[in-house]
Amino acid sequence: MPVPGDALPRPLPIVDPSRIGFDQGWLFHEGDVVVPPATTHEETYIRAKAGNARGAAAIDHDDSDWSPVTLPHDWASFQPFVETANPSQGYRPRGIGWYRRTFRLDAADEGKYLELQFDGIATNATIWVNGSIVAHNWSGYNSIYIDITPFARFGDRTNVVAIRVDAEAMEGWWYEGAGLYRHAWLAKRAPVAIVTDGVHCDPRRTGDAWHVPVTVTARSIAAAPADVVALASLIDPAGRSIASVRSAPVTIAPLEQADLALSIPVPSPMLWSVEAPTLYTVVVTLERGGAVVDARHVPVGFRTIRFDPAQGLFVNDRPVKLKGVCLHLDHAGVGTAVPDALLAWRLERLKELGCNAIRCSHNAPATAFLDLCDRMGFLVMDENRNFNPAPDYMAQLEWLxxxxxxxxxxxxxxxxNEEPMQGTAAGVQMVRRMAAAVKRLDDSRPVTAAMNGSFFNPANVSTVVDVVGFNYYPGDYDKFHALNPDKPITSSEDTSAFMTRGAYATDAAAHVLSSMDDEAAGWGETHRSGWAKIATRPFVADGFVWTGFDYHGEPTPHAWPTIASFFGILDLCGFRKTAYDIHRAGWVDDAPVVGIAPHWTWPGREGQSIPVLVTSNADRIVLSLNGRIVGDAAVDRLMGNSFRVSYAPGILEAIAYRGGREVARAGHETAGAPAALRLTPARRVMTGDGEDVQPVTVDAIDARGRHVPNANLPVRFAVVGAAIIGVGNGDPNSHEPEKGDARSLFNGLAQVIVQADAAPRGTIVLRASAPGLTPASLRIDRIARAAGPQVAPAVALRTIDGWRRSPLLPARPDPALAPADGDNNSWAFVRSGTATPAEAAGGWQLYRARVAPVRAVAAHGGRIVFAGVAGRAELWVDGRKLADTGGPATGPIDVALPPGAGERTVLLIVRPEPGQPSGIVGPVEIRPLDAR
Incomplete structure (x- = not known):
């Protein structure tokens, strides 16, 4: 088993100091909330007005029985597997869901630019703020940035965000999850500020000289023109300022934006590379009137890239063969709601593999993912989801x-990726427009497209991209290169081999596929042959194996009960398949490696011939069984070395030699019956910030402490000081829940993902038990680290904000007085907290509102509280008088509200004092009995 490390994940860089986390305090409702149709003219009229959404989007909707959740949240990952559900989506129902969140904005925030940001919502979303629709979004992969400044409320008045998510809409043929599966943020900025994603500062080299061209896009919501200046500083990895430059002043008109341009000269920076991913930071500040009003901190790397049609990719003028994988970003137990620390762990697994490149298949990844790739030294193909140059879809590409x-x-x-129109004149025109849009925003990187054929059609998109992506078709590499010697080529997708982790013989009836690298899709190759065809062709810049990890959905080549893929080098949990050692042999150059498959625990097969595959990057390998040599061969680094060994219990070992000297060895020892469980963490330390997570491996060991590779038995978990957020075992045919406290071992392994509590120093204790086995206990230190700032959730009290106010009446009105249906003019629409201007003469006014209290108040009663009423007033509810202020002075009303179901009619009859403001001069709340 791997030795656990103690390294803690470093916090990701704070790029935008103006934004605050918005992940906590959400309420979730699974299923749609249907709003009954309007039945009157007045009701229809009101629903058509801003701020008057009904149903779950309404400010006053009763969400008291909704479930509390913290983002990222993928509600599909909680669903059972259902045979009638979509197989590509992993046989999990998705449907429609609602989210709501209540929060307050300080009075000091009034006048600022306020923006809600959602990093990803699967899939189609409608978003309301305080009862007004503020955004529609049609893709599950792009971020949504929403200016909520016009809709915000401040001080004691709460704000309500409501989101309806339609996850029935599908964009891909893989598991896409459902809901608010990435982070959310609230940005609070000065009236004149830098826009989101408004700094472009990608370093460039001209000859031998480097510089960082900086473009800053700023926006103003100020009432008058604003003069601004941008200052850009380059900070080296040690935190020292290298250079600073100031832009010329620019005037921004009200509600407009403008660009400020400047350039930082850099004489001889340290270069960023896969081996040494050195990052600098560009700090940009925006100044107005000599004061800093906004800032951004952007990590950058100095590196050059060049795709040569004959020799492949050059990074910093050095040839680099891309040893890549394609990735979907779901993981066992958590679906698409993958915490940042788990993203880092997955990338660490790939780094150990020798992987240096990742294709984001087939959509924009999380921002945290690219931040980690920058820091860890991966090269990334960033991929657009929807092939369409129409405005909505072009906006998604430009955002990316x-x-x-x-x-x-x-x-x-x-x-x-793989578009049927790739070999048509229409497809060519589409790519021309999309490539031009990319180049307008970034002219430093080439544009590619992942084609699966049509390379030789008279009209095909290879003619209008910078680099041609081959999805499979290795037999056409040479022909295409001969016909197009000036066009660089990548293998944007290859391999598509099948393996069930821990299984070494195919059983089609059981949907089990051998891990000996002899099973592949009809369009694909085995891991060995796929890489061999790329490695031996210098003009093919890379290989991107389909896929790095198994993923939910697309259960090829089998369907139900299979619910996940078999393609990964690692399984759904990140456990290694034989493909891991195959690729280490082909990809790792700086250290000796050797791997051996299968395991060596085969009771009942004594004397039978067992196929053995040894993979290594050394010169020669020797295979021994119980100290006796049973194989000796020069290493075939690309295809590995195959042997057949007569099975006998004991130790099967492969020893790798280089220059006649032993440099590595690997082996398996026959295990006995399972006797105990073992827990192995990825790290021995976690941070008590409520965000840190890590996967813990559970396996069975025999009486001598040896891993039992064929153990398949149920395990139950318990934890103190943390929470279990997911479980898995890598079995693509398993229908066990991925939430909860239990999971069976599959071919010897299972995984439990724990999230540390938000608490200071302490100890996390995880226990695992199985019938008849000695249980395991693991202690993980939890150290203090403050979580990033979060917008505090607020208690969603039922408020009455909207009233109909009668004209001034000469006599006290009957409480039954109301505007006629359709009369939307003679009675004013007014808000709580807005005083009625002083009248010269006396009279009476009637305020009417309808409100549905939350369930607890409807059932048990509560209190109705007016913070302030000016003038003599009577309060009536449902035709019953509840209070009388008795005098003209401004003051509160706080009285008991009797129980009652459905909408309640609230009336306030006010007699203004002549010459004095009157009416409802503060907020109005309906509180439960136990609320203060």
Whole structure:
């Protein structure tokens, strides 16, 4: 088993100091909330007005029985597997869901620019703020930035965000999850500020000289023209300022934006590379009137990229063969709601593999993912989801480029994956427009497209991209290169081999596929042959294996009960398949490696011939069984070395030699019956910030402490000081829940993902038990680290904000007086907290509102509280008088509200004092009995 490390994940960089986390305090309702149709003219009229959404989008909707959740949240990952559900989506129902969140804005925030940001919502979303629709979004992969400044409320008045998510809408043929599966943020900025993704500062080299061209896009919501200046500073990895430059002043008109341009000269920077991912930081500040009003901190790397049609990719003028994988970003137990620390762990697994490149298949990844790639030294093909140059879809592509163009890791923009129109004149025109849009925003990286054929059609998109992406078709590499010697080529997708982790013989009836690298899709190759065809062709810049990890959905080549893929080098949990050692042999150059498959625990097969595969990057390998040599061969680094060994219990070992000297060895020892469980963490330390997570491996060991590779038995978990957020075992045929406290071992392994409590120093204790086995206990230190700032959730009290106010009446009105249906003019629409201007003469006014209290108040009663009423007033509810202020002085009303179901009619009859403001001069709340 791997030795756990103690390294803690470093916090990701704070790029935008103006934004605050918005992940906590959400309420979730699974299923739609249907609003009954309007039945009157007045009701229809009101619903058509801003701020008057009904149903779950309404400010006053009763969400008291909704479930509390913290983002990221993928509600599909909680669903059972259902045979009638979509197989590509992993046989999990998705449907429609609602989210709501209540929060307050300080009075000091009034006048600021306020923006809600959602990093990703699966899939189609409608978003309301305080009862008004503020955004529609049609993709599950792009971020949504929403200016909520016009809709915000301040001080004691709460704000309500409501989101309806339609996850029935599908964009892909893989598991896409459902809901608010990435982070959310609230940005609070000065009236004149830098726009989101408004700094472009990708370093460039001209000859031998480097510089950082900086473009700053600023926006103003101020009432008058504003003069601003931008200052840009370059900070080296040690935190020292290298250079600073100031832009010329620019005037921004009200409600407009403008660009400020400047350039930082850099004589001889340290270069960013896969081996040494050195990052600098560009700090940009925006000044108005000599004061800093906004800032951004953008990590950048100095590196050059060049795709040569004959020799492949050059990074910093050095040839680099891309040893890449394609990734979907779901994981066992958590679906698409993958915490940042788990993203880092997954990338660490790939780094150990020798992987240096990742294709984001087939959509924009999380921002945190690219931040980690920058820091860890991966090269990334950043891929657009929807192939369409129409305005809505072009906006998605342009967002992708603006967001990601400063990342050192990003080296290619891919505008599509496997589109049927790729070999048509229409497809050519579509790509021309999309590529031009990319180049307008970033001219430093080539544009590619992942084609699966049509390379030789008279009209095909290879003619209008910078680099041609081959999805499979290795037999056409040479022909295409001969016909197009000036066009660089990548293998944007290859392999598509099948393996069930821990299984070494195919059983088609059981949907089990051998891990001996002899099973592949009809369009694909085995891991060995796929890489061999790329490695031996210098003009093919890379290989991107389909896929790095198994993923939910697309259960090829089998369907139900299979619910996940078999393609990964690692399984759904990140456990290694034989493909891991195959690729280490082909990809790792700086250290000796050797791997051996299968395991060596085969009771009942004594004397039978067992196929053995040894993979290594050394010169020679020797295979021994119980100290006796049973194989000796020169290493075939690309295809590995195959042997057949007569099974006998004991130790099967492969020893790798280089220059006649032993440099590595690997082996398996026959295990006995399972006797105990073992827990192995990825780290021995976690941070008590409520955000840190890590996967813990559970396996069975025999009486001598040896891993039992064929153990398949149920395990139950318990934890103190943390929470279990997911479980898995890598079995693509398993229908066990991925939430909860239990999971069976599959071929010897299972995984439990724990999230540390938000608490100071302490100890996390995880226990695992199984019938008849000695249980395991694991202690993990929890150290103090403050979580990032979060917008505090607020208690959603039922308020009465909207009233109909009668004209001034000469006599006290009957409480039954109301405007006629359809009369939307003679009675004013007014808000709580807005005083009625002073009248010269006396009279009476009637305020009417209808409100549905929350369930607890409807059932048990509560209190109705007016913070302030000016003038003599009577309060009536449902035709019953509850209070009388008795005098003209401004003051509160706080009385008991009797129980009652459904909407309640609230009336306030006010007699203004002549010459004095009157009416409802403060907020109005309906409180439960136990609320203060």
């Amino acid at each position: 480029v603006r967001r990601d163009r400063n990342h050192a890791s990003v080296i290619l923009w891919s505008v599509f």
